[in-house]
Amino acid sequence: MKVSELSKLSGLSVRTLHYYDEIGLLKPGEVSEAGYRGYGEEAVERLSQVMFFRELGFPLKDIRGILESPSFDRNAALEQQIELLKLKREHLDNLITLAEGAVMLGMSRVDFKAFDTRKIDAYMAEAKENWGKSKAWQQYEAKIKGQTKQQQDAAAQGTMDILAEMGKLKVAGEAPDSSAAQDLVEKLRAHFTEYYYDCTLEILAGLGKMYTGDGRFQENIDEYGGPGTAQFAGEAIAVYCGE
Numbered sequence: 001m002k003v004s005e006l007s008k009l010s011g012l013s014v015r016t017l018h019y020y021d022e023i024g025l026l027k028p029g030e031v032s033e034a035g036y037r038g039y040g041e042e043a044v045e046r047l048s049q050v051m052f053f054r055e056l057g058f059p060l061k062d063i064r065g066i067l068e069s070p071s072f073d074r075n076a077a078l079e080q081q082i083e084l085l086k087l088k089r090e091h092l093d094n095l096i097t098l099a100e101g102a103v104m105l106g107m108s109r110v111d112f113k114a115f116d117t118r119k120i121d122a123y124m125a126e127a128k129e130n131w132g133k134s135k136a137w138q139q140y141e142a143k144i145k146g147q148t149k150q151q152q153d154a155a156a157q158g159t160m161d162i163l164a165e166m167g168k169l170k171v172a173g174e175a176p177d178s179s180a181a182q183d184l185v186e187k188l189r190a191h192f193t194e195y196y197y198d199c200t201l202e203i204l205a206g207l208g209k210m211y212t213g214d215g216r217f218q219e220n221i222d223e224y225g226g227p228g229t230a231q232f233a234g235e236a237i238a239v240y241c242g243e
Contacts, residue, residue: 166181
């Protein structure tokens, strides 16, 4: 869909969507020669996550870090978001009841417990820890601090280029456990360590599963490297990690 259609669907202004693109938070699926942005289902899905996090009060830079963290679990995050929204609804219901009582009884009878947000704050702190405050996420945040958008885009492009090399190996008939494929996995691991975070075997294994288990990632990788590239990369990573 066009950016104007996404704006109408989401309620966000076109200017806001353009800004999300500029900071790398929500990239369009395609950009025409004339510069028009096109958004697919994966972009709409990512935008819904962005809007949930914004509704819960997260800064944009934190949202991008959370969504791109290897430890991010979309379904688990959604469950926690639902719980947080319920807590916020309960808090608002208590405030409404308090205000209605104040109308009838006067402000001197106000129960200030209704203003207490410690339960919400505690749950949000726990959720933040689960969503992105891992050691890897902290390293990622530290490394991208001060980087320009061009530098961040170049690092992301480097990742896709390595994956595309894996796609070429697949076309050439190489197996995921071949030395050539394993060399590329090592190259990919070194790339993540240099530009993002210390890519441990655990994190690398998680990335491999994400490439084959997340439709959005699989589609993007296969579109860039050719059909089956994501599956090949996931299998090669599994071999490298001894799984």
